[in-house]
Amino acid sequence: MTMTTKPSLADAPATMTVPLLDLKAQYATIKPDVDAAIQSVMESARFIQGPEVTALEAEVAAYSRVAHGVGVASGTDALLLALKALGVGRGDEVVTTAYSFFASASTIALLGAKPVFCDIEPRTYNLDPAKLEACLTTKTRAVVPVHLFGQCADMPAIRNLCDPRGIPVLEDAAQAIGSEWQGRRAGEMGIAACFSFFPSKNLGGIGDGGMVVGQDEALLDKVKLLREHGARPKYHHHVLGQNSRLDAVQAAVLRVKLRHLEDWHAGRQKNAALYRELLAGTNVGLPEARPEARHIYNQFVVRTPKRDALKQALSEAGIGNEVYYPRPLHLQECFTDLGHRDGDFPESEAAARETIALPIYPELTGAQVAYVASKIHALLGAR
Numbered sequence: 001m002t003m004t005t006k007p008s009l010a011d012a013p014a015t016m017t018v019p020l021l022d023l024k025a026q027y028a029t030i031k032p033d034v035d036a037a038i039q040s041v042m043e044s045a046r047f048i049q050g051p052e053v054t055a056l057e058a059e060v061a062a063y064s065r066v067a068h069g070v071g072v073a074s075g076t077d078a079l080l081l082a083l084k085a086l087g088v089g090r091g092d093e094v095v096t097t098a099y100s101f102f103a104s105a106s107t108i109a110l111l112g113a114k115p116v117f118c119d120i121e122p123r124t125y126n127l128d129p130a131k132l133e134a135c136l137t138t139k140t141r142a143v144v145p146v147h148l149f150g151q152c153a154d155m156p157a158i159r160n161l162c163d164p165r166g167i168p169v170l171e172d173a174a175q176a177i178g179s180e181w182q183g184r185r186a187g188e189m190g191i192a193a194c195f196s197f198f199p200s201k202n203l204g205g206i207g208d209g210g211m212v213v214g215q216d217e218a219l220l221d222k223v224k225l226l227r228e229h230g231a232r233p234k235y236h237h238h239v240l241g242q243n244s245r246l247d248a249v250q251a252a253v254l255r256v257k258l259r260h261l262e263d264w265h266a267g268r269q270k271n272a273a274l275y276r277e278l279l280a281g282t283n284v285g286l287p288e289a290r291p292e293a294r295h296i297y298n299q300f301v302v303r304t305p306k307r308d309a310l311k312q313a314l315s316e317a318g319i320g321n322e323v324y325y326p327r328p329l330h331l332q333e334c335f336t337d338l339g340h341r342d343g344d345f346p347e348s349e350a351a352a353r354e355t356i357a358l359p360i361y362p363e364l365t366g367a368q369v370a371y372v373a374s375k376i377h378a379l380l381g382a383r
């Protein structure tokens, strides 16, 4: 089928396969540059730290409109080391959302601090600032809003509550590199921000990777120290750090991919707009893109009380999908000692029951979007 005009539901083929994410399709578009970058690291034999890592740190910082970037081994380590650099430890409380990837909360607990959960807004899935004040105590050492699915949390509202109390706000921007709120980019709005380069992110590596970015030179320098066993110079250990470095080969590939990131964001935004148009007549709940936000659509998450039936129908139709996340953080077994129960965070719990992510990756064709939309129409019908 040739797509000269905007696709409509009538363009949906009877059957096709649509993966949730197609990294092979992405690789096909950048193969010569990626291969050359890997080759160049092989030939340089500089596998740990070195010029590729330093260059990526500068480029990601510049892209995020901040002064500093420190590459680390994963987004999880970015959070762990940033929290540690902020001094979070035993006896402290750190507030984050009850509806996120596990690492948003596990990193707090791994440092011996208590994760204090805050419920979310039902349509953006981000931390609800209206519910934040009740979570803040004299023990609150930091607040970690998550820019979930690629849309920033309402940072000004969060900062309005935290700044007068002297509480630093650390952005969990693992899913949100390049996203903005009122023209300010993820990384610019908190004391620091943490990115993940997990392969499924908008800027994804060929393995694990992460980065802490920010303006605060002293804080970022602490992260740098912590990622290398707390040693400076080598073999002289000031603090208890760990090994959490970003590989040079990851950095080299990420540098190639960073050059395409804006186009890839635009591709995802175009697909999101098409979904919105084609799904407008159904009973499926569309994600709210706030007018203040530049949403980079790491995920396009819809909701329906018939989520499990929708999941089954999509899977049977050959359409990749995923539930992010089927169990909110406060109800995870490992957090039993926090004493939470069903009903504590109703919006997070409802989101865990009702949401499902659809394919949104930039290489998706209009026909594929129309096909996904046609299957949703078939199940959830017209309003």
Ligand SMILES: Cc1ncc(COP(=O)(O)O)c(C=O)c1O
Residues within 6 Å of the ligand: 074, 075, 076, 077, 079, 100, 101, 103, 104, 146, 172, 174, 175, 195, 196, 197, 198, 208, 209, 210
């Ligand atoms: C919101 C959020 N925070 C933290 C992380 C952790 O990143 P990583 O998988 O790179 O350790 C992720 C990764 O999926 C995430 O989505």
